[in-house]
Amino acid sequence: MTNKKIYTYVNKIEKYGYVVINNLISKKECKKYKILLEKYYKKYNKKYALPKNNKSSLADKSLEKVVFNLHNKDLSWFKLFENKTIIKILDVILKKGSYKNSEPYYLNNISARSPLKGNKGQQIHVDSNLPGVNYNLVTNVQWLFDDFNKENGSTYLVAKTHKIKKFADNKKNIKNKILVKAKQGSVLIYNANLWHGGSEKKNDNSRWALILGYARWFIKPSFDYLQNTPLKIFNQLSKNQKSILGFNLIPPKDEFTRTTRRSTFFEKPKF
Ligand SMILES: O=C(O)CCC(=O)C(=O)O
Incomplete structure (x- = not known):
């Protein structure tokens, strides 16, 4: 990948808050990762220490499969964690503004999610805790192992909201939501300040995506x-x-x- 191309992606993330890169991995690789995810879900989900009686659509995992901490389950995940194209992009956006633009970042969240039929979708939210911050503090890199479309609970985004210093008001109609449509093997990269959320899952197909949060070094990890x-x-x-x-x-x-x-x-x- 040329530096020019990398900067095209960087510019899109900075301007719109997100970019989709198509076909970064093959269908065969997607299948391999999905088999692992199904295996982990089956093995671990009953033991999750999920919050009880919560009303938030984010914490409610009753209609989704979710798997955490893939780094401690199989080394094959590191191929995605350290993908060269992704790292070249993150090296620019997650170091920018730090001392000599050179301070490190790391993976502060590693999970995968597949919403199930009947899941009404998540509230529109940010993953960086502070909306509209000057610099990109956390970047989400979402590897799509299934096609993303309007039937299978794809992700909603609201372009340019990474610059808005407020949280989305889910009681109101949130305008200009864009539904991500992309093939399996693609990667969606977005500033975690961008308003986003999983959409309604209408069909019975799987919709696995690996969601990696890369954060500046002083932000604490999820685990x-x-x-x-x-x-x-x-x-x-x-x-x-x-x-x-x-x-x-x-x-x-x-x-x-x-x-x-x-x-x-x-x-x-x-x-
Ligand atoms: O799975 C998705 O489409 C988005 C997931 C998400 O935003 C989250 O779990 O915080």
């Missing part, structure tokens, strides 16, 4: 990788893979251990 990455996996990771998971961004225990928030080495998981 504690130090406690949830088996040593057996950790020991097989390259330096690049360890830094993608932020093992060099772990705060020190105290001032006698280290006095810098980032380290020049990788902290080792506990088990």
Whole structure:
């Protein structure tokens, strides 16, 4: 991929809040990843510590399959985590504005989602907690393992809302929603400040997407990788893979251990 092309994607994300890159992986790869996701879902879903009695369409997982923390399940996910095209784009948008445009970012959220028939869709929301922030703090990279269309609960986006300093008001009719239509193997990249949400799932097909949140280094992760990455996996990771998971961004225990928030080495998981 040429630098010119990378900057075309960067410019689109900065201007509209999102971009779709078609055919980044093959149908065969999509199938392989979907088989893994179905396997994990079956194995783990009954044990999830989901919040009880919640009324939010985001936390309610009763009509969707969801899988978390793929890094601790199979090394094959790292091929997506460190995809070269994606990283070249993130290297620009997630470093911009930091000291010498060079401070690191890492994967702070790794999950996959497949809404089920009858799911009415999510509320329109942001994933960065602070709407309309000057710089892109978190970027979502959504790998589509199934076609996205109006029947199967594709994602809604509202272009340019990453610049609006307020949350979407779901009690009102939100204008200019765009439904993402793209083939399996494509990637949707968006500023997590962009108003977005899964749409109604009308058919019975699967709609798996891997949703990766890459965040600036000072934003905390969704889960504690130090406690949830088996040593057996950790020991097989390259330096690049360890830094993608932020093992060099772990705060020190105290001032006698280290006095810098980032380290020049990788902290080792506990088990
Ligand atoms: O699955 C989708 O289409 C979007 C998911 C999403 O925005 C979320 O779970 O926060």
